[in-house]
Amino acid sequence: MRLLLVEDEIDIQRFLLRSLEEAGYKAEIAADGKTAQQLAVDGRFDLLIVDLGLPDMDGIDLILRLRQLGVRAPVLILSARRSVDDRVRGLEQGGDDYLTKPFALAELLARLRNLLRRNLPAQAETTKLRVLDLELDLLRREAARGGRHLQLTQQEFVLLEYLCRNAGRVVTRSMILDQVWGMRIQPDTNVVDVHIYRLRGKVDGDGQQPLIRTMRGAGYVLRDR
């Protein structure tokens, strides 16, 4: 997977490049709009990450121009602005996504995966999820671990399903709030943690290997190995 990162801040370039490579992406960098335009038109990229505040042009204008030039790759917009501009919303509806700075790396990677998945041919919707000895029946809304039926509430099932779908990857608290509860809020209390503790109490029974791991400073991971 080849990505083009359009970002002028060297500090941000550096750590993004490193974490993208760690996640298995090959990334190239453009520090301004002009370079970005040349690179994007010449090279075949699977995805573009574009910061809105470029030194020579507005990020949105760059995206619109690239679209005119026939660049079809999806775009993840990075914005340090306070409010989400109407044009960004327009792009979001066109299949692109945005992320406000500062962001958690896990969230950036999750959004990248989502955007890349959209461009792949649709996979048959599964009715069963399986992670190690954990099994989720999506039709009957039932979960079992090692053959033991788990008594989950509706909300806990949705939360576990989200963790399963992202098994092996870090999900942050704000990703959980966004995906499971449908709200972009930043509670300054431990509301998500308590839900995870409760879920963990049901999923990781006595004597079983813990499945839900806390990644301090990042979020949670459902182990898949």
Add this chain to the structure above:
Amino acid sequence: MSSGTARRRMRSAAWRISCWATVAFACGTLAVFVFLHRFVASDMQRRSDEWLAGEVETLGDVAERTPKNALYDRVVGEVAELAEREVSNRQSSAGQAGAPVFFLQTGGDGSLRLWVGAGDGALYQQALRAAAILPGRPTDLRVTGVAIPFRVASDALDDGSHIYLGLSERDELRVLNKLRLRFFLLWLLLVLFGFGIVFFTTRRMLGHVRKITEAASRIGHSDLNARVPTTRRNDEVSQLAQTLNVMLDRIENSMRQLHTITDALAHDLRSPLTAIRGKLEISLPAVAREEDAEPIVAAIEELDRLVDFLNKSLDVAEARADALRIRRSGIGLCELLRTMIDLYEPSLAEKGIAIALQCEDEVKVFADAGLMHRMIANLLDNALKHLPRSCQVAVAARADGDRALLIFEDSGPGFDPAVLEHVCERRVKGRNSDGRGLGLAFVEAVARAHGGTVTAQNRQQGGARIEVSLPVAAADRE
């Protein structure tokens, strides 16, 4: 037209203005007519008096010159009949019941000497005697049995007899009646027409004013691009619209300035924060031991709180300046509260705090979903952070007229009385609070941006009560 719109129309300023204008117009035209009527009536009387005076003089002459023999009656009678015929020619209304003219001569002893006219002369003589008519001064005379009065002129002859010539006022009255009727109809028509014109022009003009008012009230916190409609005419209303638009231009300009400043501030702070957060996060996996990771994790969490604080501060600042950018959609408060309470319930339960939602009918507001989420999260965070163990929180949402009320009540210690008055201001917090004092200020800012209010008070039975009042969504905006 339904009675509702009719009643609304009758309460409108256009209706009141047209009513008063019509009253003034009707009185004015009525006064003009009264004056005209009196002028016409006196002029007609003057003319008939002149005629009567002339005829009486002629008749007097004839009566005096004609020898008092057997032919006297015929000669004088014929002259009188000539006068009658003259009247008949002049006023084409003769031939109806009762002659328009009578002639009567009394002798020196008061006996009836000569009578020319319809009906019984004695009755007329009786009436004349009672009226005591002086020569040379025409007077009105009412005769019993005759509906219409006569105008009578008299002359005294040298032989002591009196002659009287009477002219029926029938024609005069008919003309005046006709005049009155026509005028009344015309007047009615004019008044109705005038009312119509005044009503429709004022309504049209006030309609422009109403449109301006409507547009101006629509131009709220979020919609500063809109302008009030202007007309091509350069009248007062159009000037009002133009002035309003100029004012809106200025407001929009300062809003844009404010947004530019807050955006720049946010941008300049967020870019380095992004880099710091990224570096911290990248360094995490490299740290093998949990104890070494702890300071980095703490730093990341502190940084996230700082960003949240920055966002809230800027939101509060913008809301204080009525410049918070909002994106409205129809939101059911009860459904939202259920989701949020579902999210917070486990954390609250862990602290031993019971929470109950009272929400019977769905209450819809037309609001920014993101801000509403954050506002309610703030209120619940407050409860979670500040309430001691085993307290109760009661949340309720209900519609009260055109307001949607969101009520948070708890059985905790309540607000510190020292800060209760200023609890919604920035940086105001109770003595035991460890927050930054932004929570309720943010709640108030969001409510304010949506045209709502927040009241915080201590309940009489103990505990705090926060009431957020928002405008209910209009049915057509859902």
